[in-house]
Amino acid sequence: MxxxxxxxxxxxxxxxxxxxxxxxxxxxxxxxxxxxxxxxxxxxxxxxxxxxxxxxxxxxxxxxxxxxxxxxxxxxxxxxxxxxxxxxxxxxxxxxxxxxxxxxxxxxxxxxxxxxxxxxxxxxxxxxxxxxxxxxxxxxxxxxxxxxxxxxxxxxxxxxxxxxxxxxxxxxxxxxxxxxxxxxxxxxxxxxxxxxxxxxxxxxxxxxxxxxxxxxxxxxxxxxxxxxxxxxxxxxxxxxxxxxxxxxxxxxxxxxxxxxxxxxxxxxxxxxxxxxxxxxxxxxxxxxxxxxxxxxxxxxxGLHLMSTERRFGVYPIREIEQTAEEAIFYLQGHINFTAAEAVLYELQQDNFRGARLALDFEQVTGFNTIGRRMLKEGLRRFREAGVDVAVIDPRARMTNLEMSDGTMVPVAEPDDYQIAGEGT
Known part of the structure; x- marks a missing residue:
């Protein structure tokens, strides 16, 4: 991707x-x-x-x-x-x-x-x-x-x-x-x-x-x-x-x-x-x-130094669980452009070749407009490459899941993924 x-x-x-x-x-x-x-x-x-x-x-x-x-x-x-x-x-x-x-x-x-x-x-x-x-x-x-x-x-x-x-x-x-x-x-x-x-x-x-x-x-x-x-x-x-x-x-x-x-x-x-x-x-x-x-x-x-918008203060990926067939990326903090860039770079560099990919937003505190847009576009590109993409979003942080091509990002549960179900 x-x-x-x-x-x-x-x-x-x-x-x-x-x-x-x-x-x-x-x-x-x-x-x-x-x-x-x-x-x-x-x-x-x-x-x-x-x-x-x-x-x-x-x-x-x-x-x-x-x-x-x-x-x-x-x-x-x-x-x-x-x-x-x-x-x-x-x-x-x-x-x-x-x-x-x-x-x-x-x-x-x-x-x-x-x-x-x-x-x-x-x-x-x-x-x-x-x-x-x-x-x-x-x-x-x-x-x-x-x-x-x-x-x-x-x-x-x-x-x-x-x-x-x-x-x-x-x-x-x-x-x-x-x-x-x-x-x-x-x-x-x-x-x-x-x-x-x-x-x-x-x-x-x-x-x-x-x-x-x-x-x-x-x-x-x-x-x-x-x-x-x-x-x-x-x-x-x-x-x-x-x-x-x-x-x-x-x-x-x-x-x-x-x-x-x-x-x-x-x-x-x-x-x-x-x-x-x-x-x-x-x-x-x-x-x-x-x-x-x-x-x-x-x-x-949201770059203005006087902006009251929240800025993320921690690295946005908490951990990655991955097998040959699937991966879950656990995100955390407030996702703005800088945080979304770090997530997308990690996804690009990880050489993910599995058939299923999920981003877990449970520990995400919020998004700004460009952060949400960047992540949705990244997921769309993964899907175009043949990857089965989804989000795990129990707190409904990722509102408006429509991607740039008009389709929706699927919402998944942790138990839908074998690696999460095994507690690894």
Whole structure:
């Protein structure tokens, strides 16, 4: 059985594809040539399961999406007190490239260009060369993604050639003693950071690493301290979407970061990372279709951090009883999208080849809409593969048992299964 999650993600893309609002970032020549119709989405669970739909393998440069990760690296290297000496943590209320600083001459947060240039200059210390600093950042981001990432030198050069505003920011920072490098070297180092190339799967995994308290969910490597992830997500939640951050948190409700190449990532702490790519931007510099995708996912999956909907706090499968002919999967807790994904992944990986399969919902406390939908679609796919599927539901938790093809999920009793009857 193939999991229905990629199909669900493809449906989301189909809903937003007709939206052709916004424009590509034409102030950077290389970005101006982007195909505006490219569209992709990826999701990575905290357990390291990656799903995508659309242009999942299309590479693009991180741009400002690199900022929270390099901020996390600086926090990991130097600690919060040292980082706060040169950059604040407050929303700016201004454009990302505004030529302004706070009253103490520090950039107000690390996710606007001035703050990101300062944070970049912290890495490897003030005596680092551009080459060594950039390699430290590239290597760190590669560990976050779980593969070796590369710098798109063509995009980098295009940005350096048109970097007058960032050079102005660097001169201003240097005049107040906030950075020590020459303005040119500071901007070159920062631009190379922004020119690291990724796809939506990479970003989803990197985002899930923040969600997972610093443990890379695919490789298992512990990269960041949990406190560093918490601080980074907190800054993302208030500053990640520039002067649209307040509206974003009200409507979508998850920490996020955008980039002018068209990428957008979001992190639901403890559960998953999500990334999208679509090059058309709104006036705030955020992907138009990307924002729409996140709104749909947030509403469907109940991802809003301020949602009062219950979230599951335990692994959803209690145990599995199985013979060559039949299997019962005992579920527990509240089944939302994340829990349903874990159940479907377990079913897919279990190599179940028997003729009968049942899911026992006796210890399930409830479902949200997407959790119920995912499980019903999974059962339908098993049945199409020739498996006799049913649910054991003595508390009637699985209301509305109609599947997507209009047929009903059969309800069974434990005694209908030999393995349950034997008490194994």
């Amino acid at each position: 193939k999991t229905p999650i990629p199909y669900y993600l493809a449906q989301i893309l189909d809903k937003v594809r007709p939206n052709e609002g916004g424009e590509v970032a034409d102030y950077i020549p290389e970005l101006a040539t982007a195909d505006p119709d490219i569209l992709g989405v990826a999701v990575c669970s905290a357990t390291g399961h990656v799903y995508h739909a659309g242009a999942g393998e299309h590479r693009f440069t991180m741009q400002s999406i690199s900022k929270p990760f390099v901020y996390a690296l600086a926090l990991q290297e130097f600690g919060l007190a040292a980082v706060r000496e040169v950059v604040g943590m407050e929303p700016s209320g201004e454009a990302f490239n505004e030529l302004s600083l706070g009253g103490d001459h520090r950039p107000v947060n690390p996710l606007i260009n001035a703050g990101a240039i300062v944070v970049n200059q912290l890495i490897d210390g003030v005596d680092s060369t551009v080459e060594d600093r950039v390699e430290t950042i590239r290597s760190f981001l590669s560990r976050m993604a779980g593969r070796e990432l590369e710098i798109d030198e063509q995009v980098c050069q295009s940005e350096v050639d048109t970097a007058e505003r960032n050079l102005s920011l660097a001169h201003m920072l240097r005049s107040y003693g906030i950075i020590q490098d020459t303005a040119h070297d500071a901007v070159l180092s920062y631009t190379k950071q922004c020119s690291i190339s990724v796809d939506v799967r990479d970003l989803a995994v990197m985002s899930a690493t923040l969600a997972n308290g610093g443990q890379q969910p695919v490789t298992g490597e512990m990269i960041l301290d949990a406190d560093v992830c918490r601080l980074t997500l907190a800054v993302m939640s208030s500053c990640g979407m520039y002067d649209g951050a307040g509206r974003w948190m009200a409507e979508v409700g998850i920490p996020a970061k955008s980039g002018v190449s068209g990428g957008l990532l979001g992190t639901l702490p403890g559960q998953l990372g999500v990334a999208t790519f679509s090059p058309r931007l709104n006036p705030e510099g955020n992907s138009v279709r990307g924002e729409e995708i996140f709104k749909l996912l947030s509403a469907d999956m």
